[in-house]
Amino acid sequence: MSGMSASLGANGARQAALLIDADNFSDPQAIDAAWAELNAYAGRVSVCRAYGAGPRLEWLQSVWRYLGTRTFPNLPLQKNTTDAALIADAVALHFQQGIRLFAIASGDADFAPLAVRLREWGCEVWCFSMEGIVFRDADAYYDRVKCFPAPVFTPVPVTPAPLRPVVPSARGGNADAGAATAEPPAYRAAAAPLSASPMFDAGLPDEVARILNAVPGLRERPQQLCHVVPVLQRHGFFDKRITRSTAFLARHAAYFELSPAHKPTLLAFRAPPSLQDAVPDEPAPAIAAGVASVSPEDAQALQRILAAFATWLPDTVRQLSMMDTLLQEGGVQIGSKPLHELFGAYPDYFKLLPATGPAMKVRLLKKPEGFALAC
Template structure:
């Protein structure tokens, strides 16, 4: 028997809840127990996916303190005491609070899987689980509306200037001696810009445009450097030959890299 317990105050996207159920069934088999815990507001937003996936909603009491984690943990231990008990229990949340629960479930011989968004999963929680399944990886990250203008400006700057069509005209007076020099200078600038698009991209890349291209940095959590670099390459904010490590080291007051020797994670300190 497989049980899926969803912390709807943490995993609150309908698309990701649907993906969690689909992925778990594809990898492990039929999910017999499906429950979601959360506030009335979050449950309302998940109403359609809860109905389509036959997930039982457990709404919290309207108290001053959020009690979702406690409600989920109590039910998890109750399920662990059943006969027969679940062979696998999936907790859909990235909260670190669930680590003591995970340890107790594993002590009772239950395999425990974590399902979470990559940006919301606490790194300290990963070792406690038998397996971690990330959802939302295929979602397209869209910059915040107020940052779209900045990003559009950056892209416009690095875009090569279109070639001007030359129309045939009547003979004109010979140009002055300075004109050929000006034309030659303009041609040289265009040629240099065409040869080194990477330098042009780095010149307009700033902490603001980086965060606009990868909004999850605003969460302040450690993120995979490779994921951030891929988005920056796709957005033309980082040249193919350039490294993301070198780029982030240019802004030490805004970004932090770890580990010091060979960084593989990055987080935003401040803008």
């Protein structure tokens, strides 16, 4: 606390470290506010680091650039390595650089043992989180807990327009693609719940229909769990002091899917087959002349893949191990299928690398013109 000794920087300011779990704490405004609050208190944020899945870190790259943040993507393993990397760095920063003021930007209880140990070593430890997702009794483990209000992230309902023909810029490439994704996506905060959709709500349990009415964006695509939970709490679906959000949603596992299974961050609505049959099929995106034709189902799947990587330019390569998060957020159904099988199903558009041995990368060969962006 204020009486604790702390290492000082060149200007007499306390050296402070802000360590961000980007898989749990990913709202751009909250990240900026957390950095500003710690900087005002300590006089200097000498270390700012972010940990998480590669696609998530890439999505927030404008925030990291603005705050001078070093990013540490997960190792290319099946298991999430965010927590272990953050914990290892915190211990090293204390013993190697003498930092004694830490702020952990995550509401995950997995960091509680780290906070306890750092405090035993004489450090002051803060927690930044979003309302509704910080673990219970966090105040007992941290010197200070600050929760930021979560906006209601509801995508504005629009009918996707056909993709305009690509016009190369003076520097080459797609002039529109970079502008469309240079900053994190903007969302509109809903002033009031939208009306229910009779087509979807017919035949649904009453509570499921009310959840969809409170978070209408779930009908369109998966939503960030940290943004959905505060909305459900405000509508009185559950009390976080009594019921965990994941336990509440598990009651409706037939309709809502949490992913990933370990430390879920996304919530998706899965309409029962009877309702899916009632929804008229959308026409497949038109494919320009000269481009290999695909079936309507494959055309829609290909559209979702390309929409998940709006800035992916032809003849450029991406790591397969860094693509799963953005695919899931884009509504692409991966399931247990390896990613190389997903891209291998479209040899006219993707090439797996290397040509022999296990696939590690994928090259985009071309983008079909006339596809509507499903973002």
